[in-house]
Amino acid sequence: MSENTRSYAALRPSAVSSLAGELRLACMRISRRVRYESTDSIxxxxxxxxxxxxxxxxxxxxxxxxxxxxxxxxxxxxxxxxxxxxxxxxxxxxxxxxxxxxxTDDARKALKDTRRKRDAWMAVRVSNLDPEEQAILLRASEILTKVANE
Incomplete structure (x- = not known):
């Protein structure tokens, strides 16, 4: 069966719980690393x-x-x-x-600089992934945004 026609079965509740924990930890680690690595003072x-x-x-x-x-x-x-x-x-x-x-205007500049540093840190990591992994992250980003907005 090709990847485009593959059907996915719903995860068992225990697997959903495990996935939820793994996603939460991964998101927390990325958030922490982005804050730390961007060396911002905010x-x-x-x-x-x-x-x-x-x-x-x-x-x-x-x-x-x-x-x-x-x-x-x-x-x-x-x-x-x-x-x-x-x-x-x-x-x-x-x-x-x-x-x-x-x-203040100083705050707007600080926000812009902080975002630029954080985005640059993440862009380096994403650019080191292969195209398939980048495509998966693109889809995952859409899904995680949906989860965050619920």
Whole structure:
């Protein structure tokens, strides 16, 4: 049977569980390596918050909810970003008890540089794979994005 006409049987629940664990560990290792190898100076939690702010300005409460952390934890993260000059606080336009956090131009540059370094690290590894492995990763990337968006 050719590869194009091969049918795939559903995995047994124990095999699905095993695959899920292997995928989780592989994704965690790649994420850790990309952060480490790119030698960026942005902590992972700060990078995540900065990416959220790149989408739009937000209140610390909104950021805490999106990032699934406590409000005091987000207050500390935002404070660290303010100290580094990567975000600015401004009064909320409709609720004077709140603030809105926005990225600075320095933060946008830091995000761009960090992404460039991380992409370059990954591109070297992918370029060392054979064409079949690259095609498999292309499909796997689509599938993993689908899983992440559920």
């Amino acid at each position: 902590a992972p939690h700060q990078f995540s918050v900065m990416c959220r702010l790149e989408e739009s300005p937000r209140s610390p409460g909104e950021l805490a909810e999106i990032e699934r952390v406590s409000a005091p934890s987000m207050t500390r993260t935002v404070g660290g970003l303010v100290e580094r000059g990567w975000v600015e606080r401004a009064p909320h336009p409709t609720d004077k008890r709140q603030v809105v956090v926005t990225l």
